[in-house]
Amino acid sequence: MADIVRRPFWERKTLAEMSAEEWESVCDGCGKCCLHKLEDHDSGEVFYTDVACRLLDTDQCRCSNYGERRKLVPNCVSLRESDPAEMFWLPQSCGYRTLAEGRELEDWHPLISGNTDSVHFAAVSVRGRCMSESKVDTEDYEDRIIYWVE
Numbered sequence: 184m185a186d187i188v189r190r191p192f193w194e195r196k197t198l199a200e201m202s203a204e205e206w207e208s209v210c211d212g213c214g215k216c217c218l219h220k221l222e223d224h225d226s227g228e229v230f231y232t233d234v235a236c237r238l239l240d241t242d243q244c245r246c247s248n249y250g251e252r253r254k255l256v257p258n259c260v261s262l263r264e265s266d267p268a269e270m271f272w273l274p275q276s277c278g279y280r281t282l283a284e285g286r287e288l289e290d291w292h293p294l295i296s297g298n299t300d301s302v303h304f305a306a307v308s309v310r311g312r313c314m315s316e317s318k319v320d321t322e323d324y325e326d327r328i329i330y331w332v333e
Contacts, residue, residue: 193282193294198267206263209278211292211302214244214309215332216262216273219316219324229272232327235313244308274332276307 189195192205201209217239221230236256240247252259262270267283274280278292288295291305302308312331319327 191294193278193288198279198282208294209282211276211278211307212244212299213274213276213302213307214239214241214313216260216277217246218309218313218332219327220272221324221328222272230328231274231332232324233309233313233329234316234319234324234327235309237315237317239309239313239315241313241315242310244303244310276333 192201193209196205198206198209214235215231217236219232219234219236221232222228223230235241236246236259238247238252238256238259239245246252248255253261262273262279267279270277270280270283276289278288278294281288289305289307290296291301291307293299293301298304303310312329
């Protein structure tokens, strides 16, 4: 009898069905979710800035205090607790949004490439392209809008 090749978990499970470990591995490490965003209240359009949460390690593109992030940054969004339909504010390249929309992960995604740095090699991450919010006044965020996220 031929061996049945199982599809990877992200192809056979919904986000809600994933274990905590599986869920965390869907994060590609781009850091874009940690950029401050501005929303046009009339159109609902979301604009990304190059200003990152103070907890984002801008070299590694990972939270420097992931376990305590929601205590330290009260408006930090827990994606795990979010409705996938509400993930519109995430970049289209985001692994969570990709799977929520029924699309396949990109070749550069670490789950596909097997390399956690592939997101940086593909120039998809914020590495070298953002600054900490501690260096920018909030009233200057509008001047920091970027268009390279998508």
